[in-house]
Amino acid sequence: MASKSSALLVRGLCRSLKRLGTSSSNKIGGDPQPSFIVSGLTEMLGPARAATTLPVKSPLSLTRTAGQQSRRVSGSAQQAVGVQTDAALLDDDDYSFDYDYQRRAANGGLSHKALLVDAAGTLLIPSQPAAKVYREIGLKYGVTYSEEEILARYRWAYSQPWSQSRLRYVNDGRPFWQYIVEQATGCSDRRYFEELYLYYTTAEAWHVGDKEAGKVFAALRKAGVKLAVVSNFDTRLRPLMKDLNCDHWFDTLAVSAEVEAEKPNPTIFLHACEALGVKPEETVHVGDDRRNDIWGARDAGCDAWLWGSDVYSFRQVAERIGVEVEEEEPES
Structure with missing residues (x-):
């Protein structure tokens, strides 16, 4: 069950970061931790583990190249849950998973x-x-x-x-x-x-x-x-x-x-x-x-x-x- 939750967590983070990356800025760095990500982590992992999963100065980054619109997620979001992110997750333009991720986080995984x-x-x-x-x-x-x-x-x-x-x-x-x-x-x-x-x-x-x-x-x-x-x-x-x-x-x-x-x-x-x-x-x-x-x-x-x-x-x-x-x- 833990591995499923971890995979779900990473997929949700990838979707959320991708959505943020569609703004006018071509790079997001520093502290990309909107409230819905933090609250979802807290619900799924508990306050203590959530705090260590996304530290205040998280090295998360998302970059976009001008021609290819390629995206990269690095740092503690991938490492903290011990699974690899799939590039295909970042290239899917269907944001429905964002909603599903947040709903599961609010409903104890359901x-x-x-x-x-x-x-x-x-x-x-x-x-x-x-x-x-x-x-x-x-x-x-x-x-x-x-x-x-x-x-x-x-x-x-x-x-x-x-x-x-x-x-x-x-x-x-x-x-x-x-x-x-x-x-x-x-x-x-x-x-x-x-x-x-x-x-x-x-x-x-x-x-x-x-x-x-x-x-x-x-x-x-x-x-x-x-x-x-x-x-x-x-x-x-x-x-x-x-x-x-x-x-x-x-x-x-x-x-x-x-x-x-x-x-x-x-x-x-x-x-x-x-x-x-x-x-x-x-x-x-x-x-x-x-x-x-x-x-x-x-x-x-x-x-x-x-x-x-x-x-x-x-x-x-x-x-x-x-x-x-x-x-x-x-x-x-």
């Missing part, structure tokens, strides 16, 4: 105080493809469409505006799902719909996609990170998560049918933040839908990582936040 997680498609995965289930259960009710046809019709129906109410998922969501089933399969038999609907209420229909999820969430909570599920779902989600024995992983659930707001509406994200007692800017949301999860969370002021692109596992999510998760011990 990038965020809270994590919001999408349910279906991120935390929970269907045990079988929906089109296969629709067809297999539907055979006894006269459904003749192939899985490919059902999938295409399902996607079309799901993408259409829902005219019966402002929200698709109201209470148990039955009217909306009955419409989807009828459009996808061409079958309006009420018995067929009820069998399908009840199937997706059970743990048989779903599983937690990441086998390490419980362990990772426990490590996050131990580190002080607050957790919530933010999902476009009907009222079946709470009992479903209880049946899957994963409801206790989270401090709160923000379910669209209960909040009366659906992603990408920022309201549902703000509701979760308020329930956790955190600010949106202290929060990151992880989900698999670019529009609903990424754009929606960012509109609310949260950070957002796309599941399956920015992150691929909850262990990776934890590591990006700054929480280490113990490796599984190999079986003997």
